[in-house]
Amino acid sequence: MPRYALLILPAFNRVYADSSVRLTRSELAVFGARGLRAEISGSEERVFGGVPYVTFETAAPLAEQDVALLSNLSSVYALFGVEGVEGEDEQQPLLRPLPVRPLDRLSSDLITIQKYAGKTNEHFTKLLLNVTALASGKGLGERLSVFDPLCGRGTTLNQALMYGYDAYGLDVDAKDFEAYTGFIKTWLRNKRLKHTAETVPVRRERALVGRRLNVTFGPSKEAVKHGDVQHLAMVNGDTLRSREFFKPRSFDLVVTDAPYGVQHGSKGGSGLSRSPLELLRRAVPIWAELLRPGGAMGIAWNTYGGKREELAAILTGAGLEVMDYPDFEHWVDQAIVRDIIVATKPA
Secondary structure (H helix, E strand, C coil): CCEEEEEECCCCCHHHHHHHHHHHHHHHHHHHHHCCCCCEEEEEEEEECCEEEEEEEECCCCCHHHHHHHCCCCCEEEEEEEECCCCCCCCCCEEEEECCCCCCCCCCHHHHCCCCCCCCCHHHHHHHHHHHHHHCCCCCCCCCEEEECCCCCCHHHHHHHHCCCEEEEEECCHHHHHHHHHHHHHHHHHCCCCEEEEEEEEEECCEEEEEEEEEEECCCHHHHHCCCCEEEEEEECCHHHHHHCCCCCCEEEEEEECCCCHHHCCCHHHCCCCCHHHHHHHHHHHHHHHEEEEEEEEEEEEHHHCCHHHHHHHHHHCCCEECCCCCCCEEEECCEEEEEEEEECCC
């Protein structure tokens, strides 16, 4: 059977790096079940030349389409075909590099340049987006519309833009809104991408309820000329008022890293929630209304703030169907053990 090896991308975050091999194997299982044409088996961690790899087998050689899809695994640096006979040479086989073709449409510094306290690891953000997209009826390759209702300074939005998707976010923190607005406008100018960007007030019945950043851009002037543009919007407002800013059935994916503590609670007229799980009880039904039929919702959360069964009940109560996904739980620090849950909206 053909064998392959995934070289794990070095992570600057040591804690996340310690979990990256196991998380890659779980992510690979989702790719195999939801996206790849080839059937994969025998996933395991191997060390070649002192470097860790995730190896797996397929019943038939990987087609070009499967190689392209695997190119988007969140922690993968390179993909190799493994050549070598069983026995003495097994520990040091010949690794034949396969040409990877990730979806990335923009410069990687869109993801890496922002540095601030509390930023979610960008590899994990990509993993969360990947497994949520694969749960949807469209998969990774199609043009998607992504909504992060607790977007902070836009890590999820930026990863969606990297894939060529349209990205929409909402966050109650005015400082985060201003920081992301300044960052993305500067980044677009520095990259000399043809774009429009404006910040406008949002009013309802003459009352100011938020601010909205609207951005349209293309990878080149020629692309813009032919209508090949991406859309980005971020609203500074309360996530419990999402329906006031976005229309029902607007998004293919809802992807968010849920609050870890009181500092992330919903503010504004709804008050400050001391329980992240309580915020999700109130917010998930609203977010579900914004999903298109066949769409998917992916939430990362701190397991110290609520059990999987509790979060699954919230999603089910909102009319969503929880996916049977592999283990993505991993330690972040003494107060945070993070996991992922994904659910779909019936078509």
